Amino acid sequence: MVIRFLILLIIFSYTYSYGENRCISCHENICVEKGNNCIICHRGNDTTTRQDIAHYKLIKGEYAEFNNEKSTITQKGIKLINEANCTRCHKIGNTGAAYATDLNSAVKRLSTDEIIKAIKEPVVNMPKFKFSDEDYRYLITGLYHYTINTEVKSITQIVRLNNNENSSDLFNNKCGSCHKALTSIGALGYFDSAPNLSSLKSTYPEYLNGKSWNKDNLKQWLLNPRSLKKNATMPKIELTEEESKKIIDLLIN
Ligand code: HEC
Ligand code: HEC
Ligand code: HEC
Ligand code: HEC
Structure with a gap:
């Protein structure tokens, strides 16, 4: 076992010192x-x-x-x-x-x-x-x-699950003036004055205390951002119950 290891080691170092490696034809003493x-x-x-x-x-x-x-x-x-x-x-x-x-x-x-x-x-x-x-x-x-x-x-x-125009229009109208997001139905939104909303499920903002975004806290955020982040500058967005659910399903999946 030990001898086998030594033989392999010798072959290995031979290959790299004198055989294949041409870097050292110019860089003999480096590294x-x-x-x-x-x-x-x-x-x-x-x-x-x-x-x-x-x-x-x-x-x-x-x-x-x-x-x-x-x-x-x-x-x-x-x-x-x-x-x-x-x-x-x-x-x-x-x-x-x-x-x-x-x-x-x-x-x-x-x-x-x-x-x-x-x-x-x-x-x-x-x-x-x-x-x-x-x-x-x-x-x-x-x-x-x-x-x-x-x-x-x-x-x-990139998986495009379905081409759900309803949801993309909804996002673009309600959120797209401030946010962009890459989602399962494509790239949405127009401006990025506010954080990018791609893959919220793997985003852990400080104010969620170690938790990532999920359907519950996103729902709460949309009802009133300041209930989660004291100084949030995002305004409350008017959404019906159905619109809110659609956007949440789009962003958390
Ligand atoms: C024909 C000669 C020659 C060969 C072969 C050669 N080099 Fe170089 N290398 C040079 C010279 C001359 C310089 C300095 C001038 C330059 O950066 O172009 C250099 C620069 C470098 C640098 C520094 C670059 C930097 O800007 O930090 C690295 C790292 C390096 N070589 C690695 C390698 C490695 C790894 C190999 C083999 C895969 C290799 N070289 C093969 C001639 C060679
Ligand atoms: C384990 C990783 C590692 C290996 C293996 C290695 N290097 Fe490097 N090399 C580095 C690092 C890290 C630096 C930059 C910091 C330093 O110089 O220590 C560097 C720097 C260099 C430079 C640039 C020096 C300079 O002044 O900018 C050259 C040229 C170079 N290496 C060539 C080689 C050649 C040729 C070999 C093979 C004989 C080699 N290195 C093997 C990690 C490595
Ligand atoms: C008028 C601009 C504006 C609109 C419209 C808007 N937001 Fe925001 N949003 C912001 C700003 C600014 C922030 C930055 C956080 C803050 O408020 O402190 C933010 C933050 C967020 C965050 C937290 C992101 C993070 O990682 O911290 C989420 C989630 C979010 N928005 C979702 C939405 C959704 C969903 C919509 C559409 C229903 C929307 N926003 C509409 C401006 C907006
Ligand atoms: C909101 C989504 C998003 C985030 C976050 C993001 N990227 Fe990208 N990145 C993209 C898109 C979209 C492309 C364009 C290529 C594509 O469509 O896949 C791209 C392209 C790249 C490319 C070029 C890839 C290529 O194939 O030419 C690199 C490198 C890269 N990103 C690095 C990063 C690094 C590093 C970070 C974090 C600091 C980062 N990206 C964060 C969306 C993102």
């Missing part, structure tokens, strides 16, 4: 203390001596801490992703909703710069986050931490 399998932290292509191919989708040193869960950079990234609640719409690691692209596959497909651009200049249905330049280092490291080693199980499809 040696971190191990010779450069691509587990930097991605790229280690079978070539052409720099442009070797550096394809390279992960720079700045973001390469992601394999180390204890690193403060990784921890700050995890915190930012949780606070921003990206999993309301995206699958990240093993959790999240399927309203938008599975980030486990998007991150594999995109370069670091492309990921940053997608967040800085979001498409219509993705909220615009206000991250500082420093935050991006943490955020990207956190994203890599969750996604790079997560297997992509299947291609995610």
